[in-house]
Amino acid sequence: HNPVLAGQTAVITGGASGIGKSIVQRFLEAGANCLAADLNEEALAALKQELAEYGERLDVVKVDVSDRGAVEGMVVDRAVQTFGQMDIIVNNAGIMDNLLPIAEMDDDVWERLMKVNLNSVMYGTRKAVRYFLERGQGGVIINTASLSGLCAGRGGCAYTASKFAVVGLTKNVAFMYADTGIRCNAICPGNTQTNIGVGMRQPSERGMAKATTGYAGATRSGTPEEISAAALFLASDQAGFINGETLTIDGGWSAY
Numbered sequence: 001h002n003p004v005l006a007g008q009t010a011v012i013t014g015g016a017s018g019i020g021k022s023i024v025q026r027f028l029e030a031g032a033n034c035l036a037a038d039l040n041e042e043a044l045a046a047l048k049q050e051l052a053e054y055g056e057r058l059d060v061v062k063v064d065v066s067d068r069g070a071v072e073g074m075v076v077d078r079a080v081q082t083f084g085q086m087d088i089i090v091n092n093a094g095i096m097d098n099l100l101p102i103a104e105m106d107d108d109v110w111e112r113l114m115k116v117n118l119n120s121v122m123y124g125t126r127k128a129v130r131y132f133l134e135r136g137q138g139g140v141i142i143n144t145a146s147l148s149g150l151c152a153g154r155g156g157c158a159y160t161a162s163k164f165a166v167v168g169l170t171k172n173v174a175f176m177y178a179d180t181g182i183r184c185n186a187i188c189p190g191n192t193q194t195n196i197g198v199g200m201r202q203p204s205e206r207g208m209a210k211a212t213t214g215y216a217g218a219t220r221s222g223t224p225e226e227i228s229a230a231a232l233f234l235a236s237d238q239a240g241f242i243n244g245e246t247l248t249i250d251g252g253w254s255a256y
């Protein structure tokens, strides 16, 4: 039988760790060529080694997704040059904000979160849409938002605002281009076992106390594999009529 993404090319930002890494693995297994873009060069080298069985089907590149030129040139253009086409973009790279409530938040935290979590998604999506329109065969965009893009109590002020904005951007793109065969959806993971909290040294006391209330409804955290399964579904033709949707993957946490 034919693997679901056979002959397709996908680019995945933040592809060297956690959810992005699992998406890269799953898309390769499903037959796609993958370009994994990430800031962490060492993790990219380790990924290339770990997934050596896929050979030339996996390309990796060091990119800071908050840099528009890098996203356009080193991510989308590079994938098209290397593999001859791009069919799927997963705008997944993201960072956290120490659960800072607004009174404790400095401008630089706000700006950094908007650049890395939101501007990056806009750069990748805009470039992909322009490419998809020119090519005239549609295409798939998947943005990694978060439960924090749907609920107020799962992150700090900047993180929450950036993820709500990713959801809004996703829905607007879907609405504007639905008639062109472009599908744009967001995945909204709950708490997932990745490296995203590793750099979080001093979470806000207020933020932590409040978030702990929100965490009460979670039975367990998810695995990256449980999140990437949803991304594969949205990337596949099985999801051909799903557009502008947010897919929550949280084991029922938000139902609490």
Ligand code: NAD
Pocket (backbone or CB within 6 Å): 013, 014, 015, 016, 017, 018, 019, 020, 037, 038, 039, 040, 043, 063, 064, 065, 066, 092, 093, 094, 095, 116, 144, 145, 146, 147, 148, 188, 189, 190, 191, 192, 193, 194, 195, 196, 197
């Ligand atoms: P992770 O830290 O394990 O992986 C994120 C990857 O993104 C890392 O490899 C990191 O190097 C890369 N990255 C960070 N900043 C970058 C930049 N400026 N340019 C390029 N690459 C950059 O974390 P993860 O949990 O897998 O995060 C992936 C996405 O999932 C993020 O958007 C995050 O907000 C979202 N998310 C995570 C959770 C969770 O609980 N882990 C929940 C909901 C949403």
